[in-house]
Amino acid sequence: xxxxxxxxxxxxxxxxxxxxxxxxxxxxxxxxxxRVNPKNFSDTVFGKTIGAVRRKGKQIVIxxxxxxxxxxxxxxxGKLWLLDLDEPETKFDGAVFExxxxxxxxxxxxxxRFGRLKLLRKEKLGRLxxxxxxxxxxxxxxxxxFVRRLKARKRMLKPLLLDQTxxxxxGNIYADESLFLAKIHPAAASxxxxxxRLSGLYSAVQKVLAGAIRAGGSSIRDYSxxxxxxxxxxxxxxxxxxxxxxxxxxxxxxxxxVVAQRSTHFCPRCQKK
DNA sequence: TTGCGTGTTGGACA
DNA sequence: CTGTCCAACACGCA
Numbered sequence: 001x002x003x004x005x006x007x008x009x010x011x012x013x014x015x016x017x018x019x020x021x022x023x024x025x026x027x028x029x030x031x032x033x034x035r036v037n038p039k040n041f042s043d044t045v046f047g048k049t050i051g052a053v054r055r056k057g058k059q060i061v062i063x064x065x066x067x068x069x070x071x072x073x074x075x076x077x078g079k080l081w082l083l084d085l086d087e088p089e090t091k092f093d094g095a096v097f098e099x100x101x102x103x104x105x106x107x108x109x110x111x112x113r114f115g116r117l118k119l120l121r122k123e124k125l126g127r128l129x130x131x132x133x134x135x136x137x138x139x140x141x142x143x144x145x146f147v148r149r150l151k152a153r154k155r156m157l158k159p160l161l162l163d164q165t166x167x168x169x170x171g172n173i174y175a176d177e178s179l180f181l182a183k184i185h186p187a188a189a190s191x192x193x194x195x196x197r198l199s200g201l202y203s204a205v206q207k208v209l210a211g212a213i214r215a216g217g218s219s220i221r222d223y224s225x226x227x228x229x230x231x232x233x234x235x236x237x238x239x240x241x242x243x244x245x246x247x248x249x250x251x252x253x254x255x256x257x258v259v260a261q262r263s264t265h266f267c268p269r270c271q272k273k
Numbered sequence: 274t275t276g277c278g279t280g281t282t283g284g285a286c287a
Numbered sequence: 288c289t290g291t292c293c294a295a296c297a298c299g300c301a
Contacts, residue, residue: 002280075281112296114281155289171280220280261291263278
């Protein structure tokens with residue numbers, strides 16, 4: 001589910017369903033998920049009440065009572081689902097939290113097991129490396145700062161947009177879609193683009209992300225929100241995984257190249273360096 | 274059957 | 288600093 005719109009959709013679902021719930025039991029089922037002693041994990045989380053749910057980039061921070069927080073990163077295939085208690089366990093369940101009085105379980109499910117979950121004191125969040133190194137969130141950064149940060153680097157735009165220390169939240173889909181909307185070539189050098197074109201990219205990013213959040217994210221493969229609802233932004237994708245199809249603007253065939261080891265889709269006529 | 278590609282990230286290395 | 292290759296892992300597909 002990984003990019004900003006999908007993570008925001010999950011965070012919104014958590015806000016509406018689990019805030020105020022009490023954790024009746026917590027179990028850590030795979031060791032690489034949290035890299036802590038499962039017994040200590042269960043004991044610490046037991047009885048805590050769930051408070052605010054925040055998101056920065058692709059990361060979610062769930063506040064618990066008594067100053068603890070759960071930090072979550074889905075990586076490629078991690079998901080948080082709210083399920084009935086009698087739903088059978090699977091080998092991909094990494095952590096299970098039973099909630100009261102809702103009487104459901106919140107399950108961290110992750111096929112590829114790259115996802116991570118950390119339990120830490122609230123005051124330590126700023127020192128959590130993965131969190132501390134994030135640049136400003138793509139939806140909160142101002143146009144001026146966005147332009148300044150991209151111009152400060154001498155890199156191709158595509159890998160720069162994927163770099164979470166520059167701007168946090170974009171991934172492969174929304175980077176491609178934003179560059180297409182802004183009519184900028186993914187291999188264009190960030191430092192050589194005019195402020196006007198980078199401002200245009202900023203507007204494109206805002207528009208693409210807002211549209212995707214409105215659609216509940218993109219459900220390719222099996223992504224869905226905490227309540228199982230699927231997103232439908234994938235039907236609005238203009239270039240992502242449209243290799244060989246006609247550009248929706250000019251009709252020229254969408255091209256696929258590999259940049260930073262990631263598939264990159266663009267229109268060779270519309271998108272210029 | 275085998276190999277490739279997939280929404281992410283971090284480390285090793287030139 | 289920047290780019291490239293690889294690794295973590297499971298699965299669908301040609």
